[in-house]
Amino acid sequence: MKIIFYIAIALLTLSTITRQIQSERTDSAFDIQKFSELPVQVGGRIKPLDSVARNTLMILSGRQYTITPEGTKISSIQWFIDLCMQPELADTYRIFKIEFPDELGLEGLEAKSKRYYSYNDLQPYFEEIQTLYQNLEPEAKKRNAYERQIAEIHNGLLLYNASLQSLHPTGNAERLNRLIDEYQSYESIINQGLDAIKKQQNGEAFDKTLLDRFIAYGDNYLNLSKTARLRIIPPETADQTADQDAALNDLSDWKNVGLELLDVMKGERLSPVLKHYAQLTMAYRSDNAEAFNQGVDAIHKSFKKDFPKAESRVQFERWFNGFKPFALSIQLYVFAFFLLAISWLKWGITLNRTAFWLLTLAFLIHTFGLIARMYIQGRPPVTNLYSSAVFVGWGAVFLGLFIEKIYKNGIGGAMASLIGFATLIIAHHLAMTGDTLEMMRAVLDSNFWLATHVIIITFGYSAMFLAGALAIAFILMALLSKKFDKDKARSLSNMVYGITCFAALFSLVGTILGGIWADQSWGRFWGWDPKENGALMIVIMGAIVLHARWGGICQERGIMLLAILGNIVTAWSWFGTNLLGVGLHSYGFTDSGFFWMLLFALGQLFVIVLGLLPWRYWASPFALSKTEKIKRSEHPKEH
């Protein structure tokens, strides 16, 4: 019986994992996967087109796929291919997410679609949007929800337009079908064109039609160099033996399409990569899979030759994007949580063991995701708000697993999986703003401090949240469960105490290290900056809990309520201080954060109020022992 049960769980887990990995296979003759591994330099980093496509679509639609008017679901890279190579098609895809179209005052927009709009849907309103945008509050932080929506649409359209022109000049079907011809004709008239300009300046006779054509190219490419978003042309190495010092590295400047075309006028060779991209588009448009795949291979080969290290990293990043370890972990955390919840009702030990191993698996996948991001970015794991969310969850699950290993009662595991789940969901929502592997500002650019101060502080958050979650479990069980006796209460309160010790230690050491870093970089050990204050508040909160316990000022219940208060303090330190938008640390501002922050705080306060109910409303044997004690002290003579 047990074996069947284990097999069932194993199969379920396996199917979750395989579904995750296989979710984006395409069976087209075009080698889409290879294409999605093509390198570009954007945001200061070399990354695969796949990441660009995903992030762009994420910003525009808040998801990583889109649905064509025919109703087929297509991946972000497929969307990106259509955007660049078949814009006439992509313009009909509904990818602009507009949450409240009726509030915009754009007449007739609401009737067209719900929530998602295509470029063509929006086209009639361009002028209106432009005017609305120009009248907005100039300081982004002060905008209200309506104004933010306008800005979002406006910026979305700009992003769309800039992405559209990433691989080559864009235009109607005729131009896209003859890109190679265009480049050739441009290259062939450059010398004559430059000559004609000279002649014109000297007042000599020149070929007017040729000059006009040449200038038209120049203007067009100049505009392109300003708008094209991606830098797809790597710097060339082959003939630069003279300049050995300027060896290529990840920080060498790449060029966008427009710049590359303009630089041909300076006598530089037109990069073969540019021609390959033109070939790709033409092949794709004429449904020639073979030519397409050849073009992709050619670009890969030259990249591999010049940037061997970056090449494998870029490939890995593409694979990592598709694997989505955090999404997988989320599912497994939920799964583990349910198993544990059921284990309290039935099949205790069997389910408990299974859930433990499931949680361990989820944790390992979570860990893998963290390490993979470190490899891609070449940085310690926490570099921005997104990665801090990933790490807080990781740390809490780590501690929770440890507790579960010792106590084996499912509570540590359940709370750990809950925090793991919640923080990864938060991370998922923080990822909406684009690339989560962005570059570090100079003042933060110190792997030593990132690896010590930031990690330790963030681990302190993990511990505080775990202590708070265990405390919530304590209050709820003591209120409701008939099985929650004195022993269970003692062991749970010991857990909370131990974890709080951990939290206090880590927060204190982390804050101290932060002080030293601040002293090193700003000349102030302590500056009363909001983020510093937040960290200090956690330390003090920890100190309050510990002193209250040592002094016997609070009993179990009081300590639990303080630990839940610790949740609010930690959330404030982590997110709240960023909402203020002041101080040296306010690098990661989030918009709707305020609402969620408030909701979270209210939720915690609600549990605290529950915990303050008089003992007679509590159902557990633990609470009963308390009421008896009170009775005894009230009527001492009866005993």
Place this chain on the structure above:
Amino acid sequence: MHPILKFFSSLRLTVVLLSLSLVLIFFGTLDQVEFGIWETQKRYFESFLVVWSYPLSAPAGDALQWIKLPMPGGYLIGGMLLINLLAAHATRFKLTWKKSGLFCIHIGLILLLISELLTDIVSVESQMSVDEGSKSNYSETILDNEFVLIDRSNPQLDRVHAIPSSLLKKGKRIKIPDTELSLKTLDYFPNASLNRAPQDAPDTSPKKPQIANKGLVERIDLQVTPLAPQYAEDAINTATAYIQIIDKNEKALGTWLVSNVIDERFPPQILAAGNKSYEIALRFKRYYHPFQIELIDFKHDKYPGTEIPFNFSSEVYIKDPKGAVKQKALIYMNHPLRYGGLTFYQASFANNDQTSIFQVVKNPGWLLPYISVLLMGLGMCFQFGMHFIKFLQKSRTR
């Protein structure tokens, strides 16, 4: 035990004080939105009592601004904590091996509180801005002003007589040190705006009479409109004053309008007193150093294709007043230069990357927090390490 001693050494007091500090820090963070870091720091953490009021700019600010919350300030809480700790150690604690970790933590904490107080009192922060290829021997702070008389008669060296703006009080007379002159402050504004008086002023807006009669106002008729001081992070307050100079014979030499916006962009305002002549000005408070910093090169590198900087660095020479090179240094992010009791940090830049701005900090107690945190860290690791090992042993035997 005496009840008073008992009260001051009790853990209950510790918990109350810690809770109050939590509240203080929370509101001291919130109010930074309104008043900026500097002002909030003074109000909340360098004070004995502070009253928080519901900010006008917050949601429903009009209706709720009557809400006021008084609370003990940083000095009061910190001082009480210090007393509490010392009293507890004097009465309750016995130094045992088991409690040595706690002792370490508490001694570290005492040291930290003292060093924070010391920093508040003695540390001085200012900024030095240097152009590429030139040098500077002073730093200044935009948070404070001074009134100066500069004697430029010696070509080798200027002689500066400075009076801090805190002494410029309306109607007050002060003797200017090392001179035979004294000054009388006719008016002083911590912040103001200076405008040219309307030329053909219609009678609707009554023209204020010009108080000053010397210096810049002889050529431009400037009017002063007092403003409320600004506290935002980068806000600069235009301190402005009407200063009358009186010579040793009690003869008024004239009244000047001085302001920190009337700076090097304008011709100097000259005061002639007998056979001597001085430049006079109200300017940001300066600190002169017995050495010069020469900026050789400032670098500002960005990640390719972005505006995100990955490096700011300044290559400098430190020279003695005669121009001899004492030291060469590279100041960059997280790598300050410590020289002559001062520390120079790469803080900012200006002027199209041609000018580098350093934060100059004088903090004789800078080592104290390092020692204290070392003690606290060690104590905590020891104390909790012991707990942890005991816990593991217990759970293994169970």
